Amino acid sequence: VATYLDSATAAPVRPEAIAALTAASEDGWADPKRLYTAGRRARLLLEAARESVAEAIGARPDEVSFAPSGVQALHAAVLGTVRANQRRGAGLVHSAVEHSAVLQAARAHAAGGGHTTSIRVDRLGRVDPEAFVAAARAPDVAAAALQAANHEVGTLQPVAAVADQLGDVPLIVDVTAVLGHVDLPGGWSVLAADARAWGGPAGVGVLAVRTGVRWQSPYPADDGSSERLPGPLAVPPIVAAAAALRAAKDTEPFEAARLSALVERIRSVVAATVPDVEVVGDPAVRVPHIVTFSCLYADGEALLSGLDRRGFAVSSGSSCTSSTLTPSHVLVAMGALTSGNVRVSLSHATSEAEVDEFLAVLPGVVADVRAELGAAGL
């Protein structure tokens, strides 16, 4: 039986979500914009899901929209905010360790004539709030983007401290790594998330825009739709995502404590049992469920396949595991070792026994990879 330890990419879909997906596929398949009975039924389910998500993120239902993925929610959050705030300026400020969807949206903004400022992070992966605020409050800045926590190393960012000092500069916050795990930081103007991260189905992103914040869709209009984003909504997966988020919120404090203790165990046991390893990210000011480490003289792809052969699914920020053969921009920005990198991320479905099995197997897998590379004794 395989042990799945890549929940930061996509957590196993929660049973509550599977039940909701089935029920909503029977009752909510019609177009919610239509006025006949089947359409109205879909509309009711959609609006109940929207209210439920709004409650979970501390927003009003009319502030919440759904996107076809977390990546597209992030694109829309960034491009829609800079577009609607052109009168403020053409600048976009973001941390160096944002999700690649934010960085790609920033590139698109720059290609369209805008300009961007990337704020460096420290060795733990955290931005300095004062440096971030100073850049964001400079003249000619339309908006700023700062993740709630880093998706690769788990370090929490000082979002609330930044928001306090930001004045009227709109703040875009990617909450994907925290929603359903710990309380959201306050102070966001525009929020984006991916339902896969809390055990919802693939194909649902959340975009929320605070009342009074300027945001304008960067896409062509969709006639007859009152939604922020174009295209028909996939009601059954949205209903399932909302059910998964309710289940996550119901068990949040208990699960946060449980997973945080398991991550603490991984951090200490890996450092003690694997020679020449660097555990990356903040050991304390972090999300409960993500831990990353890099092994000297090892290659990430070989570690991933060695672990996979023994039944463990993890991810890696090493260059050899990326389609572009470039290392993780997060690890590079932190000055961390990028080769031999492994990210372990836990979920509601992860047991203590699975973590212990992983910890028992890991030192041998690393030693095998190093022996293969001729690194033994270096």
Add this chain to the structure above:
Amino acid sequence: VTTPVLDCRGRRCPQPILELARHIGAVEVGGTITIEADDPAAGPDIAAWCRMRGHELVEQTLAEDGTPSFLVRRRG
């Protein structure tokens, strides 16, 4: 004393830092070694290796063909 040069063109990480580790022992303490490596991970990884092993990354320049070149000083 001349600075030895390791040619790691075309070699994927972690091979460049493995080469450094294999050759640093032959460098006198305080002496230097140059490594030329074009893997995109070589820059961050050589810097991280120097930090983890207590050596000094003196400078990063470009070789004549444009390949990144790293000057490392052995410490201890």
